[in-house]
Amino acid sequence: MILFKILIAFSSISGRVIDKKTSESLPFVFVYIKDLNKGTLTDERGFYVISKLKEGKYLLCFKIVGYEEKCLEVELREGENKILNVELNQIEIEIEKIIIYSRKKEFEEERASAVKRETEILKRLPKFIEGDLLRTVSTLPGVVQVTDLSGRFSVRGGSPQENLTLIDEIPLYNPYHLGGIFSVFDLSALSRYEFYRGAYGAQFGNALSSLLYAEIKPYNSEKINLELALSFLSFRLLNEGKLFKGNYLVFLRRTYFDKYISLINRDFEFPYHFFDILSSYQIEKSPSLRFKFSYITSRDLFYQKKDEILLKWGNDGFSFRTFYIHRKNFHEINLFFSSFFSYFKIGEFISLWNPVSIAGLKWKGEFKGSFDKTFGFEYENLNGKFQNDIFGIKQLDKGNPHILSFFSELNFKVNNLRINPGLRTNYFYLRIKETPERNAKSFRIEPRINLKYFLRENLAIKFAFGVFNQYLMAINFSEVFDPFYYWVTIFDGYRPMNSKHYITGISYLPDWGKIDFEIFYKKYDYILDYEIKNYDPLNPDKTLFLKGQGESYGFDSFIEKTFGKLNFNLSLTVLKSHGKFEKENKYHSMRWDKTFNFSLSLFYKLIFNLDLGLNFLYTTGSPFTDVIKRYRFFYNPYPDRYPKVIWDEIESYPYSVRFPPYHRLDISLSRDFKIKKIKGFYSLSIINVYNRKNVFLYYYDYDKEPPVKRELYQIPFVPSFEIKIIF
């Protein structure tokens, strides 16, 4: 009762701080009470809370580099929770000083293995045909791209299927176009992204390796903005403006290669095109209540009339988010839906159909105080089907599982140690009426912890640990050729895949940039891999996946310089990733195991407003399974004729040899221009400047005797040009 009375007696002040001109939230604003040793910083949403105040009059001040300091007189009654939203005016100051300040504050809060980036600078780097977020991520430490022909990436030796991708909280499971070269994440429509290459927070789950979280960019100006960009493959249109009392953004992209090819040659129909739509609408009812609706759709279509080959895949999703500040607490309610499908058909001989949808509700409450607390829950209802007919062999897997998760996180500092423990619990339930033997249930606890000890203000050692489970499994027939995965949920006989992350490292934040070094160990207690050779259509449930275990370990590090004329990001990853599956008696390298990975991204301001961008990548060659012997056998369909000779191969132990090292240099020159009222930007990129022949695969041509070993290469020397016009 006494405690209750004490709690009632205290008062608090909370609110949001925004930029007066742009209405954008201001993070890391120092909010303090003059003449009282009490203060706090605003979080990423500009939100602050000062609690445990007694009744009385206070002078509340708001201070941040680059803005006018503002002080307001506040009168608090006993037990009152006052909401005070504040707008700050920008002052002329070097932009670099602001960045240094906000980076320092970000450094204090940053988790282990996290990378946060604004997309603006990325647009100036060489583009792999077009600027793409997933391609950019593959230059980060710990991240290795699968091939040039795929936007998929492996994180710290894990499979690409273990990465969770969210755009405005919409989960995307097949975000790739055209063999994975492009993703649905065009940089023009995004403001920033956060990437966690391990041990991500308890607010997220259902991915064994990493989390990529991107935001569709907010727009706050009264003016209508229209951008049109053309490259030799596609056109892109971005339109932002004010509509009713809110702001909207619409981004459209469509490839037009199919159109202009048929103009050049009327007899030839290019069989492929794709389009994307990303859009958002934001409305601020009051500084303490905001809504954001985001919608995304993408479609890829490949159709070859002659052989009746149809390949179609896409994503549709929306999220409706409510941000609400109530008393001193921040609430976010997210209602989301994501559906992704793939359909592959060759005449009436082969068809594969995989629609999956996720509908969900997530609530997150952040309670500020002497230590920050975050609680929430997430409910997801998955509905998936994998139906195929391959020359008459039919298979149908369907399931409608429910996943209910509760999560909590604490964030507090004891002297120089920032402690961030978290816990996530998941209850998975699958019931299939037709085949009750396939029903599955699972309850999992996922503890997570993140510790950061500050030796100095800009030097910290860190440790993180986390347990992760994954309830969706991917089927892919060819990791290098398939543009998408087929997804199925776990069912009886298989358990959720499971991994544990152990991370330790050191971070240093000099004035010119950042240096980071982390050692990681990732243990896979239970993983599943699809292997077509193992599949038996008469026993599909038991042979669809191979059960296995594995581990990956190593270190990744980066040095980045973010100020001055020269900016660069240099990263080095050394790792080992190996595993063992059913029927194998020894550990072998995993498909993603590339020992050395070095990347350098550089940006330099030249004369005449020209910007030079450069990307260099060097990695150890991918492991592959070699052919050690070949043998003849027969295929005897033709009645009354002798069987046809077919060659098959005896393979080495899985992934026991490697391709030669991979390296590639890309450069770009870009420049802003202004002609009367029209502004713009153009860039010329050259991919694979010295035309390195990076091996994609080896194969034997058995039509020749003796057979000839042939090589297929990845992307050769490719020039690319892009122009963007802003009206």
Next chain:
Amino acid sequence: MKRLKIFLLTLIFISCKKEIEKVIIPDYIVWCVLKSSKKFEEQIVFVDRLYSPDEVPSQGVSGCSVKIKFGGKEYLFKEKIVSDIDSNEYLVYYDTFYVPSGIDCTLKIKFPDSRELIKVTKVPTDFDIIYPIYDTIYVPSNNLLIWNKSEGAKFYVIYLENTKDSFFTFFSPDTFFDLFRRGSAFRSEGIYEVYVRAENEDLYYWNLNRSDRIEEEWVKGVFGAYVERRKSFYIKK
């Protein structure tokens, strides 16, 4: 700095350590699939060795003693060179005889190095195509191709041949197949012949993933059997 270098070099050394695992490489490959129809058929056995990927192959291993035994009879196979549909020539052991359905057959091969392989396979039992009963069929239609169950058959393979322009293969674990729904398989009107083969377990696993059901490690291959039934009809579109 020196310590860091040593640490890095040690890590690199550990990381680059190659895992060399021994893969079993057999000396011989044997392929023998017995065909059981309602008549005498030429049965063939192919014996070969394995080759390096860039090695010029021979036509097969000659000088083997190849015998098939069932129902108290033993057939000794002879050698000859044959060529397939693509004019690839190879050496086979052959004999012509009637293989009854539902029996056990034994294959005995004595290789030139005096090693011996003995393998038994069971021929599935008889069956018949019972639908369609018409001589003319309109496609696409929901009519099914239906046949009786063959005991001992693990899987059924359906071949569809139009001598003019097409040859397609389909599979069914059941005793029916939705063949006439698949308009793409019938490109033109005309006479088509369908072959349904009831394959035994040995042949099924070999065709599925070259799964070896021979116990000896020095030989890889298949000794399997199937029962075949045919039916012709006229397709109208």
